[in-house]
Amino acid sequence: MKKKNGKENLIPIAVVLAVLLIWQLVCTLKLVPSFMLPSPVDVGKALVSDFPLLMHHAGVTLLEAGLGLLFGVLLGFGCAAVMDAFPIVKKALYPILVLTQTIPPVALAPLLILWFSYGIVPKVILVVLVAFFPMAVGLLQGFESADPDMIRLMKSMNASRWQIFTHVKFPSALGEFFSGLRIAVSYSVVGAVIAEWLGGFVGLGVYMTRVKKSLSYDKMFAVIVLVSALSLLLMALVKIIQKYAMPWEKRK
């Protein structure tokens, strides 16, 4: 893995700080009315004052995202493994998979709520649908990236298909697995919020619609900040897990 030097790391942080500063200036100079655009300081205040309530909602959202991610990863893994093992299944299924990704999740959420009511189920299903695709595509590509000569060698050693899968194909797909997982993680949080938005009793999305209706845009921005922060944290977590799961990468 490449080691970035400290200065390069500072550039994006500086840009973010600059944007925040300009934003704050715009607000304090009243260039935009405060009910339309709350200042970063207001958002920070809202975040602090609402923190316990936000955490309560975030817990539910994370549960939905986590469950959906789990099932999405399993489903994606299964699909990719089957498509890799049986080319005919790949031919039949792959175009349909791509097609499903052209349907916006926002359009699906009301249908899911209609079918599965306002509880946790439609949210989890929506997360499964958005998390599953990057996993399936990434893993399939990973399985197919296995060296055909290595597979020939395994066959010459009388290896079974299962042995070829566990010793060669799956390990060579680990890199893609984690890349897919990073995308799936961020999709899953966003997916859960969108599903909540369109109907439910608890969760960050539900809270967001409530504060929007009461025109508390500072609180709404606070939720947005929290959702981003959660996604970033989870993505960082995936990166850490990857580092431990693939120790041979860092010794290169």
Add this chain to the structure above:
Amino acid sequence: MEKNEILIGEHIFKTYGEKTILNDISFSLKEGELLSLLGVSGVGKTTLFNVLSGLSKPDSGEVLLRKDDAAGDDAYLKITGKTGYLSYMLQKDLLLPHKHVIDNVALPLVLKGVRKKEARQKAAEHFKQFGLEGCEYKYPSELSGGMRQRAAFLRTYLCGNRVVLLDEPFSALDTITKAAMQEWFLQVMSELNLSAVFITHDIDEAILLSDRIYMMMGSPAKLTKEMTIDKKKPRSQAFTLTDEFLEYKKEIRSQLFIDQIAFS
């Protein structure tokens, strides 16, 4: 059939689509012998190895392996189209990047169902002989090209078959590493009690390592010329500087040249 012939190819034909690759290839490998197939790249040497190793079936012809307890008429086993009877080593080392060297090397044992711990123990016994001591728990990416190739050869050896197929095992190495590897290979082969078919396009390598050389020529490929290298084993790189060596080389070169004209 002579009793000391361990592997026999009989009238092997192989066609891919319209193109005939192997045209009536017959040969025999004697026990303890190193037999080279010498020919230009793309002549069909690897196709022949795929047939011998059982990875692909010939259109016609048979591959016969002498049984361990060879006696009577059915001393030979038909292994045509069956994998697992011959150990195959390819030009690329094909070590799995995610496994420690010891687990890479022990892979054939694990595939046969030997428990991991036991397989590691068995593999570890050979690390010194293969010049890999201390590398057991490194990853392949931490080894040099020569060491990786030695590890690949140890893995091939641990497949446990008496006959090994070596497909240009040293051709990816630089000249100096290659010479050192050949020297080591000559020594270790004399210790291991293996018989080997060796593919190469390097004339010097073929003369240095082989007991016998078949020249493989033309399209479709035939074995056009057989040559015995009488120099006693064990040999060393010093052999390559002798007049005797040069004589062999001259003969092979003239033969290759003649054949090229004949087929073009």
